[in-house]
Amino acid sequence: MTPNPRAPHHVAIIMDGNGRWAQLRGRPRLLGHHAGARRVKEIVRACPDLGVKYLTIFAFSTENWKRTQSEVAGLMRLFKRYIRREAHDLKAENVRVRFIGDRVKLEPALVDLMDGLELATAENTGTNLTIALNYGGRDEVTRAARRLAHDVKLGKLDPRQICDETFPRYLDTYVLPDPDLVIRTSGEARISNFLLWQSAYAEYEFIDTLWPDFSAQIFAEVLVRYGLRDRRFGAVKA
Numbered sequence: 001m002t003p004n005p006r007a008p009h010h011v012a013i014i015m016d017g018n019g020r021w022a023q024l025r026g027r028p029r030l031l032g033h034h035a036g037a038r039r040v041k042e043i044v045r046a047c048p049d050l051g052v053k054y055l056t057i058f059a060f061s062t063e064n065w066k067r068t069q070s071e072v073a074g075l076m077r078l079f080k081r082y083i084r085r086e087a088h089d090l091k092a093e094n095v096r097v098r099f100i101g102d103r104v105k106l107e108p109a110l111v112d113l114m115d116g117l118e119l120a121t122a123e124n125t126g127t128n129l130t131i132a133l134n135y136g137g138r139d140e141v142t143r144a145a146r147r148l149a150h151d152v153k154l155g156k157l158d159p160r161q162i163c164d165e166t167f168p169r170y171l172d173t174y175v176l177p178d179p180d181l182v183i184r185t186s187g188e189a190r191i192s193n194f195l196l197w198q199s200a201y202a203e204y205e206f207i208d209t210l211w212p213d214f215s216a217q218i219f220a221e222v223l224v225r226y227g228l229r230d231r232r233f234g235a236v237k238a
């Protein structure tokens, strides 16, 4: 397939609607998350043909701890299972995996798997998959400010050097380009603390489809619509 020259370089996705998808079928919410994980695989695999080099997905937010203990525990089990099961294919398919978010609150067994997958795929040069796990935009900016203040205190950084080029170096996403397109599934039109700094000039698509129904075909259609948009980054058209 010829890569689409107007494809977004970096797509970020808020994968919403797993719970409703399961409830509509009279099934437990966790079943929706499992179906959602299968879509993750399909969407990651679709990226090279669609010309998407960076894909960032919101798997668990700093606010998701407020869910029932059994749903949180089930999601943590699912993340561990996903990493164990998919590591081989991700590596073989040239996907470079990174995680963003605060790892401190995550159980050590999960953090070990995350570190292992990052290391195992570090040399890959294909799709850059970033999984946001225990991630919140405000939390990320706050942690960045703390690290930056520390560097100022140590004399490593002069406060006069702090600008919109130096600050993002302290964010979890320091190696990633800003997202061009943010997609949220399930019909909700909000950003829920996702990539707050990075999405300043992103385009948004709010899709009614629930995440477990979000196919590679729908993904491709969303990208075609994105290609028709006129991005001006605050400037006027020449």
Ligand code: FPP
Pocket (backbone or CB within 6 Å): 015, 016, 017, 018, 019, 020, 021, 033, 034, 036, 037, 040, 058, 059, 060, 061, 064, 078, 079, 082, 131, 186, 211
């Ligand atoms: C939001 O849907 C979804 C989540 C909080 C979890 C996202 C997780 C996955 C897609 C599972 C797999 C991910 C990886 C990386 C293996 P919701 O439960 O809030 O849906 P609702 O709004 O219908 O309740």
